[in-house]
Amino acid sequence: MTTLLTNIREQQPLVLNVANLVTMQRVADAINVLGASPLMTDEVAEAEELVAIADAVVLNTGTLSEARWPLFVAVGQAANRQHKPVVLDPVAVGMPYRAQFVTRLLEMITVDVIRGNAAEIGWFAGVTVAGQGIDAHETDAHVANAVNAAQQTGATIVQTGVIDVITDGQSTRQVTTNSLLLAVNVGAGDMLSGMVGAFVAVTDDYLLAGETAAQVLGQAGEQATAQGPNQPGTFVATLFDALYQMAQAEVIA
Numbered sequence: 001m002t003t004l005l006t007n008i009r010e011q012q013p014l015v016l017n018v019a020n021l022v023t024m025q026r027v028a029d030a031i032n033v034l035g036a037s038p039l040m041t042d043e044v045a046e047a048e049e050l051v052a053i054a055d056a057v058v059l060n061t062g063t064l065s066e067a068r069w070p071l072f073v074a075v076g077q078a079a080n081r082q083h084k085p086v087v088l089d090p091v092a093v094g095m096p097y098r099a100q101f102v103t104r105l106l107e108m109i110t111v112d113v114i115r116g117n118a119a120e121i122g123w124f125a126g127v128t129v130a131g132q133g134i135d136a137h138e139t140d141a142h143v144a145n146a147v148n149a150a151q152q153t154g155a156t157i158v159q160t161g162v163i164d165v166i167t168d169g170q171s172t173r174q175v176t177t178n179s180l181l182l183a184v185n186v187g188a189g190d191m192l193s194g195m196v197g198a199f200v201a202v203t204d205d206y207l208l209a210g211e212t213a214a215q216v217l218g219q220a221g222e223q224a225t226a227q228g229p230n231q232p233g234t235f236v237a238t239l240f241d242a243l244y245q246m247a248q249a250e251v252i253a
């Protein structure tokens, strides 16, 4: 974990985001406190030149539209051409318009990592999963969905829930952290997807990148929850403090 955090701190990779319009600031902050540089774009004309200076690209379809379709394609294709890793966050992909949007997108670009919750990853596996994630006793099905989704898409999957499952379809890892406030906060998943972007920017090992991002967010979430278990508003600020302190740990020590 510390090695990749050190890499981020030293290399300060640029993470280019086609973000959703709800949690954009939080995603930028999460990338920033890790020591990477966030950049958000909403313009097709600059896709090629921004991808050229980026170290990774994150496509979040949370506020997709037909008007924004060319943007997703342009940034995704530029990243593929320029061999920059692509992370996809397929927000609510089970809804019909979103499903066909993501299906079309995956016909036009290659994504390296897909980060989603259990319902979203289940969609890639062809399985309907109840919207609010999983209970611990459903772990086996949860893991099987992620493995199946990786095999169907060819992407490394980072599936979040009570247990985070990271798999490339062959090797599978689990991260278990226990901070309910992460699940309560709108955008924790989007933040994680942005953070995965920072990690894939500094290693070709996408399994390790996904696992490390999930560990870092989960541990920061636990630290922040311990300071105010019933304070979801305060939690967001404390979470950024904890992330920053983890990223800077070796400097401070």
Ligand SMILES: Nc1ncnc2c1ncn2[C@@H]1O[C@H](COP(=O)(O)OP(=O)(O)OP(=O)(O)O)[C@@H](O)[C@H]1O
Pocket (backbone or CB within 6 Å): 091, 116, 117, 118, 133, 160, 161, 162, 163, 164, 177, 178, 179, 180, 182, 183, 185, 186, 187, 188, 189, 190, 191, 192, 214, 217, 218
């Ligand atoms: N029930 C839970 N208990 C503990 N942690 C959880 C739970 N559900 C999710 N998390 C954690 O919350 C973070 C975000 O995952 P989540 O599955 O909520 O993403 P999401 O649904 O895409 O969120 P959003 O759309 O609000 O960004 C992850 O770090 C995950 O481990």
Ligand SMILES: Cc1ncsc1CCO
Pocket (backbone or CB within 6 Å): 020, 021, 022, 023, 062, 063, 091, 186, 187, 190
């Ligand atoms: C609430 C919401 N609606 C579209 S994107 C988003 C943020 C969670 O991904």
Ligand SMILES: [Mg+2]
Pocket (backbone or CB within 6 Å): 091, 092, 117, 189, 190
């Ligand atoms: Mg989400």
